[in-house]
Structure formats: structure tokens, C-alpha cells
Amino acid sequence: MTDLRPAVGPVLQPTLDELSRPGRGVTRVPHPPADALAGIPAEQLRARPPALPEVDEPEAVRHFVNLSHLNFAVDTGFYPLGSCTMKWNPKINEWAARLPGFADLHPLVPDAAAQGTLQLLWELEQWLCEISGMRAVTLQPAAGAQGELTGILMVRAYHRSRGDVERSEIIVPDSSHGTNPATASMAGYRTVTVPSDARGGVDLVALRAALGLRTAALMLTNPSTLGLFEDQVVEILEAVHAVGALAYMDGANFNAVMGTFRPGAAGFDAMHFNTHKTFATPHGGGGPGSGPVAVGERLLPFLPAPRVLREADGSFRLERPGERPASIGRVRSYVGSVGVLVRAYAYLRAHGGSGLREVSEDAVLAANYLRHRLRGTYDIPYDRVCKHEFVASSATLHRETGIRTLDVAKRLIDHGHHPPTIYFPLIVEEAMLIEPTETEALETLDDFADALVTIAAEAHTDPDAVHTAPHTAPVRRLDEATAARQPDLHWRPMTGAEMPCPD
């Protein structure tokens, strides 16, 4: 009997080059004249056409549609991935970004031809200023990590502008995202890591000891990656500023505090937003995101160029080259990932100020409810009111049953849920960072909690089922060691008869 496969449901797919047959394909554009490339020296031209796959349209579409069935996504289920804010991505935002007026606009058109987009960007900046309590915003950074780099390069420019060139260190807590120390290194700084205290906050004594005239800035995620609000934030900011350093807030967890905490008003000098987290722009399987950076008075002159400005007559324009000499310059091409920013703008407008506050309230309520539901089954290392996410741990379960967080995560797949973030933050043993977001129904939260409770029981009664999970996914656990030892990063080039002919 030949192998059976289901007519519906996920099935592993051949690669495009396995589907390819010489001569297949669809005529998409008119044929060029035979002498189209006559003016180009032969040594500049390709000796052979690229060996790209040749597939017809039904095959191509079925290939990608069937591949899509192998993905878990917010559109298909609950995705409680801590630190990632996998909330619902509203569909009107997708419609908006595809409006031809936005999508077909070249980034180098004269300002007069781009008034709609420039107005949207300018208004978005005003909204982000109010939400952050900051003075101004750059929309250029392409992602949160690039926002961090932008912020730290501005910090450097600020110190340099004051003739303060000896500062060489960036302080990060040990619970920080890996992007923070990596950013410090990219900007030419040395990273100093300070420990967390027993309550999960920054160890203030250690911070004070680390601060000094060598400190350029503190990068602080607030709420922290433990999902806890840094309740010593006032003391921390005072200590940082007392030595002449600046305070950068990693805004990855901002979904918890919209309308209840405005970092600029509290004294932070800069922060980034992750629009793909807080403002519901889709993650796209890894990107694109967008990482606008808001700054206070001190960093205002150093914002990347160009900014979007409003003229006295109500029209909008981009800053001209050299108009603001103190700027750190560009951090990317053009003005930013505008398609993402259109979606973020639509999200903000749909919610309004009151709706954004409700978003945070519901996100925090859902996280605390789940924390409550899991207490007693899993360790809750910092068992106090959390913000939008919390850390649970399988440490006790591991000691009792040998089942680790990795196993629990894989078994959750068999219960129909995406696993939480695991083994992060690094300071918690067998960590699971759980972030339900505000857009999941109570029935879903309960079902997820029930699943985790069931898995804990299975760990005692049927540990093998947990240890070998998942059993219901299109593939089982992967051989990651071989993947790294013998990297196979692309299919083999097609050869000989399969090489496509020029026309």
C-alpha cells in the first residue's frame, strides 16, 4: 500500500525546487526585445540564467497555502508567548496598509505628493508623545532592537555634546533582554550587569555601586521581564541622574501600563515602543516590526534625521539634509517602516486614550488570573501582583518527575496551545514566561490553565507521553544538533538538464 495522507489538515510539503520542471511557469510580463541587453558589456552579464524554480500558478499557490497549514498563528489559536505580546491583529489595519494611496507611494516623492502619509506620521508621533510622556519621537527604527541602538547612539551624542567623553559603560539588569547588552556592544560600550533583588526588582545597592562617572546609561525594562513593575523606579532614576548618566527604558512590556505609567513624566530620558507588540502590528513569522523611540528634553536635539515637521500653514514636510546638525543621522533608509506604522496608527485611533488604558487593565487582569490559576501546580517564583505577564517554573516538577519546562512546552502543543516563552528570563530556573494579552476570552484562559494542570498530572502518571511530546504536530522534536554541526542552509543548485534555458 502506498503511503496515505490526509486530504485536509497539515501535510509536509516538497520544496519549490523539488516541484520545479523545466518549461513550467506563467508569462507575467511582456517578452523584451532580443537586443534588450545589447549595450551591456558581456563580462557584466550573468553567464547562465539563475536556476530558480519553474512552477505553474496552481502548484505555487497550493505549495504556499499547504505550508501555511503547518504554522501556528494568532489567527489560529492562543499564543501566550511572554515578552512578545501576541495579541489579536485587527483586520482593518491590514486593509488600511494596503490602500493604494499608502502602498504605492514612493519614499522619495516631493513632500507635496505625500501629505496624507506625512500627516499620519506626524499625528502618530503626537499620540506616542502623550502615551510615553516624552517630548518627541522618531519613527525610523525598524524594530525594537534598532530602537535601542538609536537610543544609545543618542545617549552617546548627548554626553559627547557636553564634552563628557569618558563614559564607557551601559548598565543592564541580569533579567534584561539579550538585545540590551548586544546593543551596548554595537554602540561601542562595555556592559555592566547588575543583579536582581529577592523581590525581582533591580538590586538598588548593587546598582548604586555600579553607577559612576563611567556610566553612560542604564537600560531598564519596565515592567521587567519577570512581569513586575519596578516599584523602586523613582529611586533608580534619581541614582542614575545623580551621576550624570541617562535612563533608557526598554518598552517591550509597555502593554501593561498604558495610561497608568508615562516614562517621560517619571524621568526616563528615552524609550522605545515595539509596535508589533503593544500596538498589534502582526509579527509576520519574525518581522517586520517597528521600534519608534520617544525622547525627553535632553535627547531632543540628537533624534535621527529626517523628522516629520508641521508648517505654520498646516502642511507637513520632512526635515532637509543638515537642517538639524546635532542629529545622530540616519539609522536606516527613508522615514521608517511606514506600512507597519499605518497599522499602529489605526490601532491607536480605534482604541482612543480610554481604550488603551482598558487594554492594559485587561492584559494585567488576565495575567494575574492565570497566575492565580497555576499557583499550587507550578512554582511562581515571584508571587506578587504581576503586570501583563508572569514567570512560572517547572523546577519542583522537574525534581519530582524529571519532566522539564521544555517537555511541558512541547506537551502544550498537544493540548492545542502555543507554548509560552521558555528558559527566559535567564535568572529563573526552568522558567516559563506567560503573557496572555487582553484579547483572549476567559474560556481560553481557563482551557490553557487546565491544560497546564493536566500536563503536571501527566508528568507523574505518564511522563513518557510528556517527554516525547508533541505527538499531534506535523513533525516531532527536531535534531537541532545536526542542523548546527552540518549546516544545510539552501537546496543544492540544480544542474545540467534542469538548468532553465534563456527563453
Add this chain to the structure above:
Amino acid sequence: MPYGPHTPADRARMLAALGMRSVDELFDDIPASVRAHGLDLPGPEPEQELASRLRELAARNRVDLVSFLGAGVYRHYVPALVDQVVSRGEFATAYTPYQPEISQGTLQTIYEYQSMLAELTGLDVVSASHYDGATATAEAALICLRATGRDRVLVSAAVHPQYQATTHTYLDGTRFAVEPIPTRPDGSTDLDALSRLLADGGRPVAGVVLAQPNVFGVLESMAEASRLAHAAGALFVAVVEPVSLAVLAPPGAYGADIAAGEGQPLGLPLGYGGPYLGILAATTALTRQVPGRLVGRTTDADGRRAFVMTLRAREQDIRRERAASNICTNQALCALTATVYLAAMGPHGLRDAAALGAARARELERALAAAGAPRIHDAPYLNEFAVRVPGAPRIHAALLERGILAGLPLASWFPDDPVLRDGLLVCATEVTRPDEIEAFAAALAGVTAEVAA
């Protein structure tokens, strides 16, 4: 709240479970001195009104112009299936594939992207994507610096000015230096000057960066530049335009160690600047220096072929301050767009698009020359070139009033160059129509006559 499922009864049940009366209690950990009480912003907007607002904003942009503008971002015909596939929520609303068992769709498409870009560039290691052409170029410069241990990179003055600017920003905080390689009057990079810059033995060069085609649309002598760089122990970086690689020699063929570039032409909308796709490809020797995600092929516990993110010890979440880069979020959905576009076009379609653009560009060159605007440079070009029009910025503005977007006035990028500030950088692609070329030439002749009179 528009997208929240919780009823008052749901909230009450959750609060009761927590033993709380009000959600405010959940925010008592925010010190009173810094606690905010709401936002001074407009109220929520029903979807219908929001749709009207967005439609009105979009309508204020001019996308009706007959355009000859490229300068790094190009209009191409995008097969209808591309957006149909990319719009699928299973792709668009997935996260980074950290759980490979339920992410094979994303992982396999990235592997396919890496494979097709490896074919186009002739290089073996293609990152799963970077932010855009500018940041990919800056990262390429950083790879050169790390891999050679030297501290100086040379970037041609004919690389896109925004890529140069971004590279400067990235390196400004470090001990590394970026120096320009000047251009010759024919629009190509001055390779004699490159030789002199490389000959400074006291300051060995880590990398040499040239664009193909360059910012003036001119085709560079990449093989010679690559040879010079390697003779001095430097790495060679090619900044490429991916559709052109259907007809132009791939970077791997002329010895480039790294290719960087803007992937927007591979089916992505113009979108006023993004989201785009940073292409970054390198030789196998540089694998561990390549920033960002890589997907590899492997097997599962039952021996089935499957795909997984690999060589992750380069990345920030593992390596922290010793990572190859701080990149985390990338442009995966844009890489998917490129993958679907390449599958839809196929090798013949991609070649036809590139070659037809070249043919239309030659028609455009003839028409503009006949209208009194000859090419500025005489080195070979593919589908973009600069023409001389005295008073170019004013002419450009006058043409805009007639519905023609006459490329880029080079004065905006090279205000101090006496030749270029009278230049317009124009391009043609397969979507440029002969009647549009005629209309441009006729309008240019008319406007020039008016200005003269």
C-alpha cells in the same frame, strides 16, 4: 475596547478569584508620584469612521503620477497571487519560529528564500533577512571589521547616500573609520583612487564596498574592484539590486565575500519607505559572522525532513553582549513576499522583467536626449541613469504639475556638485510604458522651452 472579549461578568469573575474589588488594585505597585491617571487623547473610533479617516488620508497622497523615480526603490509588476499568499494569517500573525514543530510553514519558506537568494547572489549563506538595504550594508561593513580584525572600511561615493549615512551612524560610536572612494566623471567608482587608499600599509583596510548598479545606475567593474580589495587582504562587499541579478553577474562570480541589498524590488510595495527587506549574503567562511537568523534543514525524531533555526550561538538572546549583532525582529514576512514573488515569476519571468526594463530605459534615454536632456555619465548602465537638465529642481517641480514624476533631482543628494545638481536620476522598469516615455519627453521639451522663454 474594540477587540477585547471580556464582559463585565468575566472581569468580575477574574477579580473575585484574585480577591480584589477593582482592577485599580492591580496597579498599586506603581508609586503614586509617577502613577498616571489616563491619557489626554481622543476617544475610541468606530471601525466605519476609522475606515473613512484612513481612506481620506490615503487619498491625500499622489499615487497617480507617471513615475520615472527609482533611486533604490523600484516599481515592478507584482503577480496577484503574491499578496493573496502573504495576506494569509497563518503566515502574517505567527511569531518567530522558536517552536519548530508548529512553525514548519514559516521555516520552510525561509529556507526557500535562503536558497533562491543564494542562487541569485552566488553566495552560500543568506540571512533570513535584515531590516533594509541601508542596514544590511552597515552590517556588511561590520562583518568585514570583525572578520579581519582591521578598523577601516572604504565605501564608494556611488553607493546610495542613505546607505552611506546609515553606515556612518552605525560606526560612529565605535573605533572604526569609514572613508569614501571617489567617483570618476563617467559615473563609476575611481579604482585608481581605490588602489591608493588600499596601499596605505599603516592602516590596513577591512572591507571595500561598491554598488552594482551604483547610485547613478552605472555598472561598475566589480571583478577588478574585488581583485584589488583581495590583493590588499580586504573583504569585498557588493551592494546589489536583486531583480538585476537575473541578468547581471552574481556577486559570487566576481569574488564578492558579502552581498547586501534592498529586497523591495522582489514584490514589495513602495509603501513610502517600508517595511522593506534587507538582503545579506556571505561566503561559507563568514557563516559565524553573519548577523540574524538562519534556517537549516534537519530531521525530526522519526527521520522526517524538517527545518529549524540554526547556528543560534551568533544571536543576541544566547550570546548577549558578545553577539554578532543586536538584531532580533527581522523582516520575515517581507522575505516571504520575495519568496512567493520569485516562485511566481520564475527564472524566465524575472529575466524578462529585468531585460524589458533595460530596453525601456534605452528608449527613455533616446527620448530624453532628443528633448535636450542627454546622459551625464557614459559608463554602461542597466535601467537607471542620470540626465543633465539645467535648473533640474525647477524643471522637476514644473513637470510634477503636469502629472509627471521626473525621477530624483540629484541636487537633493549632491547639492554641492556642479554637474550633479543639474541632474535628474531617472529609471525605467518593465511597467514603464512607451506612451509614458513619450509624454515625459514632450512635457520636458515644453517645460524647458517655457523656462527658457
